[in-house]
Amino acid sequence: MSSAITIEGLDKSFGSTRALDELDLDVRTGEVHGFLGPNGAGKTVTIRILLGLLRADSGTAALLGGDPWRDAVELHRRIAYVPGDVNLWPNLSGGETIDLLARLRDGGGRRRGQRAVDRTKRDDLIERLALDPTKKSRTYSKGNRQKVALIAGLSSDAELLLLDEPTSGLDPLMESVFQDCILDATREGRTVLLSSHILAEVEKLCDRVTIIRQGRAVQTGTLADMRHLTRTSITVSTDRPIVGLQDIVGIHDVAVDDGHVRFQVDSSSLDETIRHLSGFGIRSLVSQPPTLEELFLRHYGDELAAANGHGLDSEKVEP
Amino acid sequence: MTGIAVEPTVITMAERAASGKRSSDSSFSGTRRLVWLALRRDRFRIAMWMLGLVGLMAVSAASIVALYITPDDLEGYARTVVGNSALIIQAGPGYGLDNPTLGAIVMNETAQWIFIAVAVMSVFMVVRHTRTEEETERAELVRAAPVGRHAALAAAMIGTLVVNVAIAAGIVVALIAFGLPLAGSVAFGASMVGVGMVFGGVGAVTAQVAIGSRAALAAGGVAVGVAFVLRAIGDVGNGVLSWASPIGWAQSIRAHADERWWVLILPAVATSALVIAARALQDHRDFGSGLVAQTSGRPEASPALSSALGLAVRLQRGTLIGWAVGLGALSFFYGLVADQAEQIIEDNSDMADFFAQLGVGSVTDAFLSTAMLIMALFATGFTVSSVLRLRSEELSGRVDPVLAAPVSRREWASSHLAVALGGSVVLTLVCGVAMGSGAALVMGDGDQVADLAAAGLVMVPAMWVLAGVTLLLHGVRPRWSLAAWAVVAWAFVAAMFGGMLNLPQWALNLSPFQHVPALPAASMAWLPLVDLTVLAIVLIVAGLVALDRRDSA
Numbered sequence: 001m002s003s004a005i006t007i008e009g010l011d012k013s014f015g016s017t018r019a020l021d022e023l024d025l026d027v028r029t030g031e032v033h034g035f036l037g038p039n040g041a042g043k044t045v046t047i048r049i050l051l052g053l054l055r056a057d058s059g060t061a062a063l064l065g066g067d068p069w070r071d072a073v074e075l076h077r078r079i080a081y082v083p084g085d086v087n088l089w090p091n092l093s094g095g096e097t098i099d100l101l102a103r104l105r106d107g108g109g110r111r112r113g114q115r116a117v118d119r120t121k122r123d124d125l126i127e128r129l130a131l132d133p134t135k136k137s138r139t140y141s142k143g144n145r146q147k148v149a150l151i152a153g154l155s156s157d158a159e160l161l162l163l164d165e166p167t168s169g170l171d172p173l174m175e176s177v178f179q180d181c182i183l184d185a186t187r188e189g190r191t192v193l194l195s196s197h198i199l200a201e202v203e204k205l206c207d208r209v210t211i212i213r214q215g216r217a218v219q220t221g222t223l224a225d226m227r228h229l230t231r232t233s234i235t236v237s238t239d240r241p242i243v244g245l246q247d248i249v250g251i252h253d254v255a256v257d258d259g260h261v262r263f264q265v266d267s268s269s270l271d272e273t274i275r276h277l278s279g280f281g282i283r284s285l286v287s288q289p290p291t292l293e294e295l296f297l298r299h300y301g302d303e304l305a306a307a308n309g310h311g312l313d314s315e316k317v318e319p
Numbered sequence: 320m321t322g323i324a325v326e327p328t329v330i331t332m333a334e335r336a337a338s339g340k341r342s343s344d345s346s347f348s349g350t351r352r353l354v355w356l357a358l359r360r361d362r363f364r365i366a367m368w369m370l371g372l373v374g375l376m377a378v379s380a381a382s383i384v385a386l387y388i389t390p391d392d393l394e395g396y397a398r399t400v401v402g403n404s405a406l407i408i409q410a411g412p413g414y415g416l417d418n419p420t421l422g423a424i425v426m427n428e429t430a431q432w433i434f435i436a437v438a439v440m441s442v443f444m445v446v447r448h449t450r451t452e453e454e455t456e457r458a459e460l461v462r463a464a465p466v467g468r469h470a471a472l473a474a475a476m477i478g479t480l481v482v483n484v485a486i487a488a489g490i491v492v493a494l495i496a497f498g499l500p501l502a503g504s505v506a507f508g509a510s511m512v513g514v515g516m517v518f519g520g521v522g523a524v525t526a527q528v529a530i531g532s533r534a535a536l537a538a539g540g541v542a543v544g545v546a547f548v549l550r551a552i553g554d555v556g557n558g559v560l561s562w563a564s565p566i567g568w569a570q571s572i573r574a575h576a577d578e579r580w581w582v583l584i585l586p587a588v589a590t591s592a593l594v595i596a597a598r599a600l601q602d603h604r605d606f607g608s609g610l611v612a613q614t615s616g617r618p619e620a621s622p623a624l625s626s627a628l629g630l631a632v633r634l635q636r637g638t639l640i641g642w643a644v645g646l647g648a649l650s651f652f653y654g655l656v657a658d659q660a661e662q663i664i665e666d667n668s669d670m671a672d673f674f675a676q677l678g679v680g681s682v683t684d685a686f687l688s689t690a691m692l693i694m695a696l697f698a699t700g701f702t703v704s705s706v707l708r709l710r711s712e713e714l715s716g717r718v719d720p721v722l723a724a725p726v727s728r729r730e731w732a733s734s735h736l737a738v739a740l741g742g743s744v745v746l747t748l749v750c751g752v753a754m755g756s757g758a759a760l761v762m763g764d765g766d767q768v769a770d771l772a773a774a775g776l777v778m779v780p781a782m783w784v785l786a787g788v789t790l791l792l793h794g795v796r797p798r799w800s801l802a803a804w805a806v807v808a809w810a811f812v813a814a815m816f817g818g819m820l821n822l823p824q825w826a827l828n829l830s831p832f833q834h835v836p837a838l839p840a841a842s843m844a845w846l847p848l849v850d851l852t853v854l855a856i857v858l859i860v861a862g863l864v865a866l867d868r869r870d871s872a
Contacts, residue, residue, distance in 0.1 A: 051723050053871035073725045081723035087716045089634060090454070090531055093616025096624060103625040104724035134615040138454075138531060139608070149720065162723075 003062075004029045004160050004191040005050065010059035012045055012215075019045045021215035022059070027193050027208075032186055034206035035195040036296060042215040043195040044084070047164050050193075051081060064160060077105065080158035084165030084195075086145040088137035094148045095133030098122060101152040122155040128177050143169035154181050161185060161192045167201065179205060199292040211296065219295075226295050231264040233288040234273070239281030248273055349466035353474030357448045358481065365482050368440050371808055372433060373489035375816070379429045380497040382820045384421055393419040400427060404659035405686040408551040409693075412558070415576025422499045422575025426507065428819060430574070434566045435547060437486065437515040441479050442539030445522035448475035451532040453607045462606065469598055472526075476519055476594055483515035503575030510569035513586030517565040518543060520593025527600035528610045535609070537641050544645050548652060555656060565589065627726050631734035635705055639742045642701045643749045646694055650750040653690040654757020654771070657683050681840070683762075688774060688840040690754060692832060695778035696811050698746040702782045703803050705739035706789040710800045713872045722871065729863050736790060736859065743782040751775025774838035780851035781831035785810070787858025794865030797872050 005027035012020040020042045027033040037043050048054045050063050052072030061068050066075045088097055102118055126133055131147045140148070146169045153161060161182075167175050175198070182192060182205050196202050202209060203223065210220040219226060231252065236242075237260045245251055245261070250269030255262045265273050277285070358365065387393050397419040400406050407413065411431050415423030449471055452458040458471065487508035494504035522539045529535035546564040553561030561567030568585045572578065604610050623629050709732055712718045721731055755771030758764070789803035813822065813830035827833050831854075834847040 048871070051719075053719065053722060055870060072722075073727045076723060076725040079723070081720065083716070083719055085716065089630075089717060091616075092624075092633070093618065095618040096616060096620040099620035100624050100630060101720055101724060103620070104627065104721060104726055133618045136613050136616050139613050152720070 002029045003027060004064055005033075005193060006060075006062045007046070008060050010046070010049065010061055011057045012042075012049065012054065013057060019215055020049075020056070020059075023212065023215060024217050024220075025210055025212075026220070027191060029191050030186070030189055031207040032182060032192040032194060032205050034202035034209035035193055035212065036197075036199075036202060036209060036292075037195075037212040041212045043212060044164055045215075046212075047081075047162050047193070047195065050162060051076075078158060079160045079162060080105070080153035080156045081162045082146075082149045082153040082164065082166040084146075084168050086142075086149045088140070088145055088148060090138035091136055093134055093136055094131055094140065094144070095126075097137060097148050098126075098133065098152045098155070102156060105156055105158075118155050118157065122151060125151040125155055125181070128181075129174055141169070143171065143174070146170060147174070150178065150181075154185065159190055161190060163192060164195045165197060166194070167196070167198060175201065199296060203292045209292070223292065227267065227289050230290045230295060230298065231266055232270060232290065233262070233264050235260055235262045235286045236277055237261070237283045237285075238277065239283060242277065242280050244276065245273075248276060346467035346469040347473050348470060349461075349464065350470045350473045350477065353448075353461070353466070353470055354477045354481070357444075357474055357478040361444065361447075361478070361482075365485075367805070368436075368482070369486050369489055372436055372486050373493055375812065376425075376429060376433065376490045377493035377497070378820055379816060380421075380425050380494055380499065383425050383428065384497050386819070386821075387421060387424060393421070393424070396424055404555045404656055405682075407554045408653070408656060411550070411570045412554045412561075414570065414573040420575060422494075422503045425494070425499065426503075426575050428816070430507065430510075430570060431566070432815065433490075433511055434514045434569050435543060437483060437511055438518040438543045438546070438566070439540065441483065441515040441519035442522035442525075442543065443536060444479045444482065445475045445519045446526050446532055446535045446539060448478065449523065450526040450529070450535045450609070454532055458606075469601065472523055472594075472597060472601060476516075476523060479519040480512070480516060483512045483519075486515075487512045499575065502578055506572050506578045506580065507574035509580075509583055510572040510574055510586075513572075513583060513590075514565055514569045516590040517568075517586045517593065518546075520590045520597065523597035524593055524600065526609075527597050527604055530609050530611045530613055533638070534611075537638070541641075541645060544649065548649060551652070555659070627721060627731050627734040628737060630721070631708070631738045635708065635735070635738045635742070638705070639701065639738070639745065642698065642742075642746055646697055646746060647749045647753040649697075650690070650694050650754040651757040653687075653694075654754040654759075654767070655761055657687055657690075657754075657758040658761045683758075684840040687754065687758065687771060688837040691750065691771065691774045691778065692814055692835075692837065694750040694754070695747060695775070695782065695832065696807075696814060698743065698750065698778075699782050699785055699807055699810065701746060702739050702743045702786050703789050703807055705742055706736060706786050706793070707800055707803070708735045708738075709790070709793050710797050713797055718871070728866050728871075732790065732794075732863060732866055736786065739786045740783055743779050743786070744776070747775035747778050747782070748772060749775075770839045773843075777835055777838055777843070777848060778832070780848050780855060781810075781835050783855035784831040784851055784858065787855045787862060790862030791858050791865065792862075794862035794869070796869070 003026055005025060007023055007025040010020050010023040010025075011018075023042065023046060025035075025046065035043055035046070045054065049056050049061060050068050052068045052075070055069050063075055064078055068075060088094075092100070099122075102122070129147045129151060131144060131151065135144075137145065137148070146166065150166055153163070153166075167178050170178060179201065182194070185192060192205075194202065194206060206223070208220065208222050209226065210217050212218065242261055245254055245263065248265075248269055250266035251273065252264045252266075253262075387396060397413075397416040400410070400413055401416050409431060410427045413423070413427050416427060452461075452471065461471070462468075490511065491504045491508040494507070495501060518539065521542045522535070525535040525538040525542070526532070529538055546566045550561045550564035550567040550570070553559060553564065553567055561571070565586060568582055572580070572582045600610060624633055712721075712735075718731065722728065751772035751774055752768055754775075755768035758767040758771065785803065785806060788806050789800055792803055793800035810830040810832050812820075813827045814832055816822075817827045817833075831851055834851060836842065836844040836847065
């Protein structure tokens, strides 16, 4: 499978602040790739490098087979970008802004054949996202400004969508419209890089996920892969009291509660654990795969701990 | 980082009830902190204004003191100036020149420019800390803290007062240091603060009314222009209209002549009235929007809005029209009074000497060429601010969706640059035709229109050089690009004060306008225009190359 975005060993510093530190990222053609990380992890910097707005210090980045800095203009015919913090021209209406951005992509309407299609899509999106296109941008709320950028991006025929926290200002209703739009986009074979804080959104939309922290990718893979690397929560009740559970390697946090036993088990020990349990006559068993939130917290747990004053982080990258 | 300071005093409900007053949560709560915040955020701007205005006064006073030593020198100056309408328009009625003192000469040479400068500075400062702030999300953070509804307005006015008083204090010290009398120097400082505060008040009102911050600034700028013209007409005529102008009030205090301190009541009353009006108006508008309601726009873009250039034109169109109308009107006015210059010379041999020194034939032509130079310097304000759109577009992030489309940086920068360069041509042409029409009317000489259109157009290459300087600064580092205003200020000083200040020729030559043939007084010279155009092209190319190589802000 070919890659829409390939980033290897990317570094970027601003003065003494290291924003990206040997970042690797691989986004395959046709997938929705989740890009997760806390504030300041380097998600936006990465996207701005991919857009050719910033130049990396070292490392390689390839976007649709081209160099994002050198080939910026050519590449931008094939991509669409939705920023998280949308700032618009105050005296242009939403409709004017959407049309302007679409025409800039078209190169001033040179590809007229395509325009009619975009037009229906544009009007459809305006209706679905409930935007009043006649209002001047100065009067739009954050959510409405974001809708303008989303409509401009999604109504394009771009092969690759770079979305930087595109729904941070949307209400839950619009959020679900957005998810439908992304699913439509994947059906059309487009590739999406979705930077997001909304883990439910990422869980629902993304085929693969990269978690980044302090400018470095700490984990990448499918959600299934990641879950495999982590623990499953199990609640079980049996005919006879369970013994010897502690002896199994990879069992954690055992708690007995009103005849139920709860614990967490590493995915690698799941098979052994279930065989052990069946010896006690299983009456009921509930197994919960780890949520993305748990995955996320596992990677940032030490940061939380550090914030609470008892951090154990030994190989902390310079801030 | 500047934290948003919240009043640290914690007052319990009981204490508040006991004290019997609710001063701590009035609509002005937090004003003191906001004043400090404003002064801190503006510290570089304030320093530049202080340096520029106090420096200008100090250098002017120094050179005048050195130049006019004997009573004959003083009389000689007075004879060239008194009753000369053309000069009165620029300098004011010349109080104290009937019995000339050094102080009166210093006032006549510089006061008018200082008044205009502090007026503009004060409008900008008040609007920047009220309406402009509301258009960012910062003001919401501040208002969400226990900060009163009118605190930002009060803080902007107080901050502006502090800056005006500081500049006035600097000027007073400078004037006294060069031996000018204390009373006159203090009177001038007070009159300057008066002008600044009235226009601060004007800014406070336009900030409530206008549709957005740019419109508020523009309205304030128009008010300064109107005040200048009212005063100019009044000074040339019977003086009545001068009393309709805050700049007229300031000169009527007659610093370094027979000081009339009571006139200071006028700016004090006017400022209070404007602030009270602004406060009342603010209560009738919503946060972030003006009293003039935002109308709906088109649901779809017109075909013109299809490219980076189309966007640049759309964004700057209104500004350019505003400048064209304002400068056109001022130019027409200058044209109308052009023939007055000629009448003076007939019975004034000193005037003849004065213009002979300039190496020109006709007094009218000398006046018109000077007037055109002033118009071009004003128009350069548009040229530079137009290029500086690159800065605001980039720092606000509005450029990102444009550059994420298949638009190169070069194409984006060139689009705003095209408006700046083209707008310079439009403005000088409008000024030339308007001034020519005025002159043609009073002199009955239709050739004036074409002659002055040419006099306007020869300014264009010099304006382009400043566009190039601005672009280069922005290309290297967007934070530096505001320094272009220092170059404009220098061009202004060189043009208006260069002769009087005895500045060395190399320093004067740093201003591109110094190389422009002073049509219609001087004869046409093509070579300097070619040189300036080439220099502008080199600067622009260098700016575009630099822009292509750096990170986006």
